[in-house]
Amino acid sequence: MLPYISRRLLFMIPTLIGMTLMVYTLIALAPGGFSASASAAAGGGSPAGGDPRIAEAKFRDRFLLDEPVLVQYGRWLARVFPIKFGERAQIDATGERIYPPAALPETMMVGSWGGDDPGRAVRVACDMTRSAFVAAAEGPERQAQYRALSREAKAGREAFVGALTQLRIALAEYATATKQGALVDRRGELQAPQLDHLVVDESASTWAAVRMAADTATATYARAAGARAALEASFESRPFTQAGIGILPGILSVGAPDLGWSRTKNRPVGSLIMEALPVTLLINVVAFPLIYLVSIPTGMLAAARRGSLFDVISGGVFIALWSIPVVWAGVLAVGFLASNQYLGLFPVAGLHSAESSSMAFLPGWGPSGFSRGWLLDLGWHLVLPVVCLVYAGFAVLSRQTRAAMLDNLNADYVRTAKAKGVPRHDIILRHVFRNSLLPLITMFVSIFPAMLAGSVIVEKIFSVPGMGSLMLEAISLHDAEIMLANTVMIGCVSLMALLLADILYALADPRVSYA
């Protein structure tokens, strides 16, 4: 058994990687790709000040969106994967992960513009900065030193990216003016690979602007590279505690996954999920046992009294419920059960009343009569969303139970038991029901990942801030980080659940063995 489990666990790694790679490629291939969320986040409903191209370039650079998709995927994987290679990230007191500074974009474009290879001069200067770097005393001083350098490096990098974009724009303007507009890309810039095809006419009036932009870019590049080198040296002096547990120093370590930063919400994905997941779990923890508690006994009873009025009615009612669309039921529930114009029995939206924070936790009788208390208030708010989640689930499960029970009721061992004179309820509960449980266990395990995914419709109608709404917003805004984090999470849980199902199978059915 143990070798089997460890083999399955190892197989999960390539499966997960394949899964995330597929989602990653799908997002990258979708119209607009990764930058779609960038523009949706950067552009509001009103015209931006300044040159939007430079603002966008800075935004893209902040998330390194201009790198090839596979490189981006690799970096993402390295962050999420619990086994890390290379220099460990560091964690500061606020819990922020600090990574080694990223390389500057496209130095080659600037290198070819400043005459006799200024790139080399900058490299030499950077090496000198690095070797001349003196780390401050360990502790707060070194951290303050790192932060100051980090601010400097960020400012330098932003200035350089701005200048580089300006250079690309100037080049594009020059290209358009000299009838080489075909070299310009759809963002209105001229990228480095096109430079080789550009015919240079130094007498053109737009060329002066190009020279000027190139000079600025070269100057800002030197500054940005210097600041980055200093920051790198400071990072290597380890101002903060290292993240994770080292296995081979500098080569291999184990650390918690970092789910990244949501571009549309401007917040860490991890905390977004930590807010939404408990809400979804709460609803589902109430809803799923309800489904099981209702549908399994009904299914059993229906099978035991096959063809009776109860069988027909329960089957009919459940199928009828199953066919009511949740959108419609939810709106009706809000309109009739929640509105004071009609019944007004339940709250309209959310999980707590406005005054819930000042309520006692448990219900009780105070001087002003019965008070609901926080817990009961929550329960009261959960009624409608849970009902909407539950009612359609009865049919499948009760029919499944009924079918499994009927299969077993017709089996030989049941006939033998009957012949031996075993009482009927013993036959049904001890023999038939236990044997019919197998498919139900597998079903539960496969449903479990769905509990984490949340329900988009119910969450929207009842304004429940769960995983469903988080995912829906992420999809509509192309927020890749949230989608990927969700994929990883659901993927892990699904794979674990499948493994669990197989193990349970072996435990429950002696005929199955993985030896």
Added chain:
Amino acid sequence: MQNRFGIKDFLVLLLLLAILSTQWLAMIQRDRQWPLLQTVADQVRSLEERLAALDARIGQGALTTAGTTASSQSTAAPPVAPASSASWAREGVPISWQPEPGFASDPTKVPGFRVGGEWVEVFEGQPQKLTPYLYADVYGNRVVDRVCESMGTFDPKTMQLVGALADAWQIDPDGEWIRVHINERAKFSDGSPVTSEDVRWTYEDFILNPAIDADRSRSTLADILDKVEVIDDLTVEFKFKDALFTNILIALGEPILPKRYYAQFEAAQINQGTGLLMGSGPYMLEQRVATPADLAAQWTPGQDVVLVRNSNWWVGRAPLERQRFRIIKDDLARLVAYDNNEASMVLPTSPQFNALLRDRADFEKTNYALKWVNMRSGYSFIAWQCGPRGETGRMTPFVDVRVRKAMTLLLDREKMIRDIWDGIGMVAKGPFNPESPASDPSLSPLAFDPAGAALLLTAAGWEDRNKDGVLENAKGEKFEFEYTYATGGEISERIARFVSDAYRKAGIEVTTRPIDWARYQDLLKSRDFDAITLAWSANSPESDPRQTFHSESMAKGRDNFSQWSSPEADMLIEKGRRTMDPETRMLVWHELERTIAEGQPYTFIRVAPWLRLIKRNFGNVRMYKTGLSPEEYFFAGSTSSIKPGT
């Protein structure tokens, strides 16, 4: 005998579990009382402090009859300060003294005035952050507006720029600097005074700090602001890179943050934080975080946003004790919650608004049903491709101004508003808000005129030459174009249907092209469309038209995506941007509005008025040109209702 697990054991186990879980629940119950006790203790302490301060002042005999209350002094003539107090100013430049800030309409003078009560607003989506400059949605903006103040603000009645934190300023006639003097009474909600260092810090060390994720504000500001200089404790001078009228709006319009508060947090804490919000405004966040040690207690998404009255507000005292923002995402649920009295104000959709007024005769007895155009009303439009289309470089028929004009004449926009928006809205005539002084009231939108359009089209060479019902030009090419719109809204689907019907009737072939919103920006930047529909929103009476209408913004990636170029408009835009005097500038904008109407790069469709339903048990509810001012509302009691007309 084998001891089997029987019913009795089961019951005992159940009992044990029940006892344990009640114990556990009781522990949680106890635990919840602690923070409450803590808050009460804090409040008692702050009350004691204030009492002691009051005592001391009485002891000194310094209590005068009536303190500075917030009366409607803003309507009075601007006070002229004594000459001695102008020592902060630069010589030779006139000082513009600002009226004392106060309520636009004094709630205490309204019959039924009471203090206290809670105001509940509904958000349609989940705000993610309430931290100024870092929030990424309109909801964050709405909360920050009530908690923070900027140096200047727009007068609700006149829409003029008036002082908020500032009591005077000097504007360089050449527009290169502006020197601002802060009101000496101004203080933040923690009681500390607003100083020039706070202002400098907000601009230079918060917004312009690359370690803080305020990218959007930073990129705008970095292009314009050179530096902020502290002159004395209450005076700052902004220096700009270029002389533009928008400089004043930027210098005076950004919320000022208390340095003492924000500087104690690491940049990472501010970036990851969700509710680090403190300012000098009428309200403050209920879940305040005082120090980095109690960051865990900050507001997080998923909870209601609750603001409590800032008892230290230096301008006066807001009547309402609390303002709460609930999140209800569903249209119907929002209205039901409002009906159930779970919300004081709600934004209805146009059909909801009309249906309520039509179906419930006494609706306005208990509710204000407000509909008005204000400076925040945006406009929707169709932009015509006046230059080569993105990928292909193909020229659209809209290169010809006569064709663009005909397109507008062919669209019955009055009917559109009737059919699509249930009659709510007005036909837009240009890029400036009709309530704003930038818009010329004598200019009216082009009327629906198919005959005139046909003449224009014929003049431009488009005629039905082969009598197949479709227009052709001299080369025999059909008049056809692609209409691009964003998917996901019923309204935009209906506009698309209306537009294609209208043009098909005139013999123009329209193919509709629905596009995912996430891709829309990309399409605009690459100019890959013939005609595209969009709306601009607004948050001040005038915005810089250069982004959208200047020919220099035609370069790919900038905001003149219709690629309209007009030397006359360019000249007017340059002139207007460099005119510091508001009145002269408005005249330039009037002229620009006419030029744009002549050029018709856009077919302006509709100015969207604000629709609000508010319970009548709130008083002093007024429609202002700047929107609504809930800080001056009062709660008249749960059963009373303010009579219509007051």
